[in-house]
Amino acid sequence: MKFIVYGAGAIGAYFGGRLVEAKQDVTFFVRQRRAEQLSAHGLRLESPEGVFTTHVQVAATVEEVQQADVILVAVKGYHLKEALPQIIQLAKQTNAYVLPLLNGIEHVTHLQQALGEEQVLGGFASIIATLNEQGHVLHTSGSSAIQIGTLHPSQRNVIEAIGALQPHVHTNIIVNENIRKGMWSKYMFITAFSGITAATQQPAQAIIEQPATEATAKQIVYEMGQIARLEGVAFSDEEIEKEASRLVKFKPHMTSSMHQDLRKGLPIEVEHLHGGALRIAHNHDIKLPTIATIYGILKPYEHGHLTTLR
Numbered sequence: 001m002k003f004i005v006y007g008a009g010a011i012g013a014y015f016g017g018r019l020v021e022a023k024q025d026v027t028f029f030v031r032q033r034r035a036e037q038l039s040a041h042g043l044r045l046e047s048p049e050g051v052f053t054t055h056v057q058v059a060a061t062v063e064e065v066q067q068a069d070v071i072l073v074a075v076k077g078y079h080l081k082e083a084l085p086q087i088i089q090l091a092k093q094t095n096a097y098v099l100p101l102l103n104g105i106e107h108v109t110h111l112q113q114a115l116g117e118e119q120v121l122g123g124f125a126s127i128i129a130t131l132n133e134q135g136h137v138l139h140t141s142g143s144s145a146i147q148i149g150t151l152h153p154s155q156r157n158v159i160e161a162i163g164a165l166q167p168h169v170h171t172n173i174i175v176n177e178n179i180r181k182g183m184w185s186k187y188m189f190i191t192a193f194s195g196i197t198a199a200t201q202q203p204a205q206a207i208i209e210q211p212a213t214e215a216t217a218k219q220i221v222y223e224m225g226q227i228a229r230l231e232g233v234a235f236s237d238e239e240i241e242k243e244a245s246r247l248v249k250f251k252p253h254m255t256s257s258m259h260q261d262l263r264k265g266l267p268i269e270v271e272h273l274h275g276g277a278l279r280i281a282h283n284h285d286i287k288l289p290t291i292a293t294i295y296g297i298l299k300p301y302e303h304g305h306l307t308t309l310r
């Protein structure tokens with residue numbers, strides 16, 4: 001298959017690299033600095049699933065890309081404002097399916113509004129990965145997977161075709177028959193885990209050892225469950241409780257990428273995750289007081305260091 005990977009950060013480079021390794025035709029759509037880095041040094045994945053180094057095809061302008069079957073989107077939520085017009089243009093000119101791997105939900109709505117429901121697939125990534133200074137991917141979790149699925153009945157063939165790559169890739173491609181629910185489960189969990197670790201500036205230990213912090217984190221999951229249901233995603237009480245109970249199952253030193261980014265003074269996805277949840281709640285005329293509080297605490301850190309506050 002012919003893939004465009006839009007954004008060659010941790011997720012794009014990792015899963016795109018695994019597709020190159022599986023002999024797929026992959027073009028990494030990147031900005032100038034990353035294009036130079038990838039052209040000069042290629043792509044290197046360091047992972048418990050194997051080290052892989054390869055030359056890659058890159059493109060930095062939409063004119064360079066004529067054909068594609070699938071566009072994997074792997075930017076951060078805070079890149080979307082700039083990236084969406086280009087992704088939409090790429091999708092329109094190639095007629096390719098768009099497979100977003102971001103955490104959150106709002107990007108799916110934006111893509112569907114621009115392209116129609118038939119062109120936007122469902123998906124998300126399960127991995128812990130980052131780029132080092134050389135632009136190599138460091139994959140540190142024990143496993144890696146993307147979950148994919150149809151958001152429209154017409155997408156069955158393309159989802160099956162991507163799923164059929166599974167025997168050839170050194171990662172997991174899981175076809176999820178209810179991908180919308182899968183995406184919401186991940187959104188529910190990550191909004192709580194990233195929100196509470198970033199707001200407390202503590203790893204999972206704070207949730208595990210401090211009942212008040214655990215209760216706040218779980219409350220975020222319950223509020224996310226409320227909007228998921230209002231959006232028509234059928235979560236039972238038990239399923240929501242299961243997501244909430246995952247919050248205390250981490251090793252105490254574990255933390256979220258949002259907390260790590262905050263510590264490093266990097267931008268964080270608070271507007272995309274927590275802000276996105278509040279906008280959905282607003283559309284349904286309800287309040288999410290715990291998420292609103294976490295959003296208020298984290299919002300000043302949205303762009304990284306607090307250099308703009310005087």
Ligand SMILES: NC(=O)C1=CN([C@@H]2O[C@H](COP(=O)(O)OP(=O)(O)OC[C@H]3O[C@@H](n4cnc5c(N)ncnc54)[C@H](OP(=O)(O)O)[C@@H]3O)[C@@H](O)[C@H]2O)C=CC1
Nearest residue numbers: 007008009010011030031075076079083102103127128129
């Ligand atoms: N990393 C992880 O372990 C996990 C991440 N996720 C989710 O996946 C998504 C991506 O995260 P991650 O890969 O870590 O993020 P990264 O910051 O590592 O990568 C994002 C990449 O997008 C590129 N980019 C941004 N704007 C553009 C643009 N206009 N054109 C081309 N490239 C662009 C950036 O390039 P540049 O170098 O030019 O800035 C950067 O390399 C997020 O929503 C995250 O929450 C989900 C599960 C795990």
Ligand SMILES: CC(C)(CO)C(=O)C(=O)O
Nearest residue numbers: 127128193255256257258
């Ligand atoms: C919690 C974790 C590490 C794994 O789901 C994650 O996705 C994140 O922090 O962004």
